[in-house]
Amino acid sequence: MRSLLTYTISLLVVVLLLCGCHREYISKQKLVNILAEMHFVDALYAEQSVEKKRLSSQQDSMAFYGPIFEKYDASFLQLQPSMARYANNKENATKLYEKVVQILEKKEQLYALELEKYKEQQRKKVGKFSL
Numbered sequence: 001m002r003s004l005l006t007y008t009i010s011l012l013v014v015v016l017l018l019c020g021c022h023r024e025y026i027s028k029q030k031l032v033n034i035l036a037e038m039h040f041v042d043a044l045y046a047e048q049s050v051e052k053k054r055l056s057s058q059q060d061s062m063a064f065y066g067p068i069f070e071k072y073d074a075s076f077l078q079l080q081p082s083m084a085r086y087a088n089n090k091e092n093a094t095k096l097y098e099k100v101v102q103i104l105e106k107k108e109q110l111y112a113l114e115l116e117k118y119k120e121q122q123r124k125k126v127g128k129f130s131l
Contacts, residue, residue, distance in 0.1 A: 026074045026082040032096060034079070036103035037068045 026034065041064050069075055087093035 024078055025085050026072070026078050028086050028096070030072045030074060031079075031082050031086060032099045032103065034068055034072050034074060035097075036100045036107075037071075038065055039100065039104060040107060041065065041068070 045064065065076065087096050
């Protein structure tokens with residue numbers, strides 16, 4: 001009876017230790033999307049005026065990145081181990097960031113088109129009031 005109890009406790013301890021060592025990683029595609037959005041937010045922030053930056057510099061980065069992690073059902077704590085897993089050498093890191101750059105380039109193209117449409121609308125509005 002005592003050996004059964006010892007065996008059960010030992011098994012329970014091993015199971016608990018193994019569960020504690022398990023890390024949840026962000027999938028590679030989610031990680032690429034998260035990184036692209038983080039860099040996009042960083043670029044938008046960099047474009048803000050100095051005054052806006054000064055006022056918002058006291059905010060935590062999670063104010064900017066938190067919604068991104070929520071969108072992809074991930075956490076900031078998963079970012080570092082996931083990066084270490086998928087970008088464990090120069091070749092893998094390069095491949096990962098090539099995908100990030102592709103996403104950012106597509107966003108840039110979309111925003112350039114939207115900006116051009118906006119400018120055209122403004123020109124038409126101004127043209128209506130010209131004599």
